Amino acid sequence: MSTENLIETKDLSVGFPVGGKIFNKSVLKAVNDVSLSIPRGSFFGVVGESGSGKTTFGRALLNAAPITGGSAHYEDGDVSYDLGKLTGSELKEYRRRAQLIFQDPYAALSPRMTVRDIIAEPLEVVGLCNSREEVDERVREIANLCRLNLEHLRRFPHAFSGGQRQRISIARALVSKPRFVVADESVAALDVSIQADILNLLKSLQDEMGLTYLFISHDLSVVAHTCDHVAVMYLGQIMESAPTRQLFRSPRHPYTKALFSAIPSLDPDDHGKAQKLEGEIPSPTNRPTGCQFHTRCPFAIDLCKREEPRMETCEAEHSVTCHRWRELQLAD
């Protein structure tokens, strides 16, 4: 794998067994043959509707969902892990290096622990510090970076607002000095006025600590503003992947285009002239044949129903999974 990438996946699949009985057992493929490279130091966005498999993908990269097919590799300096085969001390070290920031800061913090204990817990679990003083020192350091008052450390989470809680949650994720952070809908539960603050904080922490983010979101406008590279997921597959600006300037996949046109415009007189998507995302237990998107695609032809498209590179770093990307003119 290339040395520029922190994480590389090749045909990564995550499946869950469904149906209890022996004879009607089947596998629900939440993530289906995903090949992506996450460059070191990037702010890598994954967008999609609920049920698109974006969260499961993030979890698979954290070794928190079973990898059932393909492979995922983590490579950073002198360490290199095959994420499908981590055990024992390697897994422990990977847990330190890869962390998760949750969506709902109201549910993610134990109401019975003080903020100091919440932030210190990863250090104790991984066994990173030798003495209590060392732990305290580290907790104060990270709290400072996340703009929490030292005053706050003695309090319990109920005393904090959503934005402050999310900062605590970020401090906990970063206290073990990870290299890779999965932020799963980390601003979705916050008000707009606070959301911008948390996004700016994530950015500045990236510069200071040299982090690589996998930023999972359903909100394209947030992704557009924070990420360098965006992958669009639909039913467990990557539909399009490109550097952010390029994706927004010239989307190649009809699904990407449809996602853009669904964003409500701030201009009351702009009612989104582009096409709107009909229907809903199909269930992954009952996948469409051929292209996964053909049931909702306004440009679907017979070929799309029959044959599954392969991911093709259309420009440098820009790849798309669509039979008709060459002929469709989607950019306006």
Next chain:
Amino acid sequence: MSLIDVENLTLQFKTDEGLITAVDNVSFSIAPGEVMGLVGESGSGKSVTAKSLMKLNPGNAVYAPESRITLHLDNGPVDVMSLKRPRDMEVVRGGSVSMIFQEPMASFAPAMTIGSQMVEQLLIHTDMSKKQARELSIEMLDRVGISDASTRFGQYAFEMSGGMRQRAMIAMALSTKPKLLIADEPTTALDVTIQAQVIDLMKDLVTDFGMGIIFITHDLGVVAQTADKVAVMYLGKMIEQGPVREVIRNPYHPYTQGLIDALPQLDDLDKPLMPVPGDIPSPLERPEGCVFHTRCGKIIGDVCRTVAPGWSDTGENHRTACHLCHEGQSA
């Protein structure tokens, strides 16, 4: 003539820590066929305000004596505040005012079919027979774009997807032909693609049914696409209201400006995101003077800290409660 007039609505909650002011002297009115967007952060009192219109707030809510809510129905005005018994409330609750909630999963009873819930309310509020109620319900489900409505009628909420549940919720709320519809964050829990579908549906329904709508949301983009006029709330106070184009293009209050600047916009990716500094204060520690002064970047001295600003005209039908208006300077 307006459909509903709310005057000086003030509401406090009695709690162990003391009285918490949730709504502070709020006045507005809505005409038939008009959509009002009610915008604010969590904790700004927008849901509580809307629930007051049906007196749906919990038992520890105390309405100030000068609060007035008047609903103008075909057979004369109804003073909502004076309604005491649940029987009297039926005129308002579900009858002339309906509500759509944010979480469609949590607002359908899990052990009853969608259909039986729709029929139940029709039997209470209208003098339809069971058969008529069933027919109307299926027709409404069809109207909101649920395919195979008669099968869906017999299903439970958990058998439907999020978008479909919200459609069913809308069908249910509209089947009694309410005069006023309160939609409390109806699209927040939905995906953008489904949100766009629901917004289109609601716009169609307003034209068809001609009812007034209060659309509660924290998303200014959704407001811009749906509302005729906007009211912005902060800490229980209404701080700016006016026609949607006015408020979104020429926001006057520093808070409204902050909300708009904080919104990531697709047409300018280089524009840095500007958060509104600070956090919403705890309702127990309501700031003196202007409630926004603790986070305001345009504070003009002690007057902001001590005196609560009154309304000033800042355009046609556009009012703002900010001391900057009196200074004669544009904010």
